[in-house]
Amino acid sequence: MYDRAVETMSRRQIADVQAERLRWSLNNAYENVPYYRAAFDKAGVSPSDLKTAADIRHFPFTLKTDLRDNYPFNMFSVPLEQMARVHASSGTTGKPTVVGYTMGDLKRWSELMARSMAGAGIRPGDLLHNAYGYGLFTGGLGAHYGAEQLGCVVVPVSGGGTERQVTLLKDFGPTVLCSTPSYALNIAEVAEGMGVNIAELPVRRGLFGAEPWSNELRSELDIRLGIKSVDVYGLSEIMGPGVACECDTARNGLHGWEDHFLFEIIDPETLEPLPMGETGELVITTLTKEAMPMVRYRTRDITRLMDEPCACGRTHVRILRLDGRYDDMMIIRGVNVYPSQVESVLVGLDGLAPHYQIRLFKDGPLDAMAVDVEMLPDRAQGFDARSAKATDVRHHIKSIIGVSCTVTVKSPGEIPRSEGKAVRVVDER
Structure with a gap:
């Protein structure tokens, strides 16, 4: 009871x-x-x-x-x-x-x-x-x-x-x-x-x-x-x-x-x-x-x-x-980063869908981070629009979290969708 x-x-x-x-x-x-x-x-x-x-x-x-x-x-x-x-x-x-x-x-x-x-x-x-x-x-x-x-x-x-x-x-x-x-x-x-x-x-x-x-x-x-x-x-x-x-x-x-x-x-x-x-x-x-x-x-x-x-x-x-x-903490060029911090920056940014994925890779001897995000369907999908949005996202992540990363802006639906626990981080190292 x-x-x-x-x-x-x-x-x-x-x-x-x-x-x-x-x-x-x-x-x-x-x-x-x-x-x-x-x-x-x-x-x-x-x-x-x-x-x-x-x-x-x-x-x-x-x-x-x-x-x-x-x-x-x-x-x-x-x-x-x-x-x-x-x-x-x-x-x-x-x-x-x-x-x-x-x-x-x-x-x-x-x-x-x-x-x-x-x-x-x-x-x-x-x-x-x-x-x-x-x-x-x-x-x-x-x-x-x-x-x-x-x-x-x-x-x-x-x-x-x-x-x-x-x-x-x-x-x-x-x-x-x-x-x-x-x-x-x-x-x-x-x-x-x-x-x-x-x-x-x-x-x-x-x-x-x-x-x-x-x-x-x-x-x-x-x-x-x-x-x-x-x-x-x-x-x-x-x-x-x-x-x-x-x-x-x-x-x-x-x-x-x-x-x-x-x-x-x-x-x-x-x-x-x-x-x-x-x-x-x-x-x-x-x-x-x-x-x-x-x-x-x-x-x-x-x-x-x-x-x-x-x-x-x-x-x-x-x-x-x-x-x-x-266990989820990533150390990117000496900066401690959690996936939830990246999510806090991305979700709600103008023109972006709330879907993302983080990729970890090696840049020479150092660990590096890439972030894949999606544009909203009703926004321009051309190269110039995506490039400008990627620059904007990269700037927000750098200024708020303090880490530099590569950002790729994708078309609607390109980020894998979850039917249970989402895979937010893909380790390619």
Whole structure:
């Protein structure tokens, strides 16, 4: 059941709940996962050493490589026959990351997604068009069960078949759209080509996640779809979507559900904890996960936390998603660049469509960056017009981000479209 009172607990109450559940979670990891027993012993710590939540800083981190090294099921804390479901990442850069759930885990996941959706302004009885991919990816089923838990009616469309998506949006009249932000943009573009104005349809709320996106892209989606776009955050390794979500009141930071997760910010170089408000890498420890506890999981997401009161009344810490993932950072001629920074410059520039791709290549011994963008269909497509626009874009990127790059302006439709997570960076080095 969705319980709003949990979201407005005092900071002291939250700390008390975290301390109790953290002790249980550390014991579960130590007693039932050989990897954690060995890691704790090597670090010279045991669950009994934890007196307050702040003592978590003495426990070892967990990395994605640790999950891959224990592929497929060695991070589970219960026997496989006691599991209810297994999900996995795509594994495009190696072995997939496998995660498991008990029936209790699935129940809590559904409840947290329902809580997130309610905070995003979704209500019981809403007809929800779910264009997240179903399958091993956690997005589709996570949103599906959360919506049903909240009392919504779900249209389980999944990803792909974009013209059919538009037809169903027009014919069924859903009030909520769930997808990645890049796919929502693709849906809007296809709809325009079909002569359908989504902004005139009943859809009023978009719950978008699974990839970084900028406030500039949010504004683009709000206008083109006629909705209020809300960000949802999650990782398969921790649970899936619903670890945190924006409220539709402020849309200023994602409320992290601290009764189920302990959030830290660390310096990614020194690995030392940073105080509230400082920018660093987000680290998450699960507090209630039965099948696969995670202790100090390094998300690689660069952000900061704030615990100031929110206009919505929720007291749980807010996660401010800033430049993106530490892993995504590109160093171009000594300048640190994130794809989301490039997106912030490009989206909304006069004459440009909100589609882009970044290419990395070698210029002699140095790394270099090229940016491909599209002109809007109603703008001049001749060589001189494109050349002038490329110069303009190159100037904006240099002046705002501080890095020089090559810019190619392409015809409408030339940038690959997303039907799930967008491929923003192509490494040609």
